[in-house]
Amino acid sequence: MNKKSLVKYTHENSKGLLHYVIFESDVVVLSEVDTKKVAYIDKNGTLDVSFDIESEGYDLIDVTVIRDEDYVQRVYDYMIETNNAYFFNGIEGLCVIKFNRL
Secondary structure, eight states: OOGGGEEEEEETTEEEEEEOEEETTEEEEEEESSSHHHHHHHHHSEEEEESOTTSSOOEEEEEEEEOOHHHHHHHHHHHHHTTOOSOOSOSTTEEEEEEOOO
């Protein structure tokens, strides 16, 4: 996994890191569906992120949760093929978080 492909995020009282890839010209992340960040994105359509994980600040970015199985499978397969995977047991329970504006 490429450590340069990390984005930090924050929402409400949560902070974390996400590993992203460029897939079909979009910045995307695979995530488990049943997480606080996915629920937050579903509700707000945004996430505070920074692609500079050393910085103190965040930018509000429009993001979308995609649950379409075909799209999730294609992202999953791409991550496996490019050695960027962090999920290895199939797509059940997964979704894609797509960054709409950078």
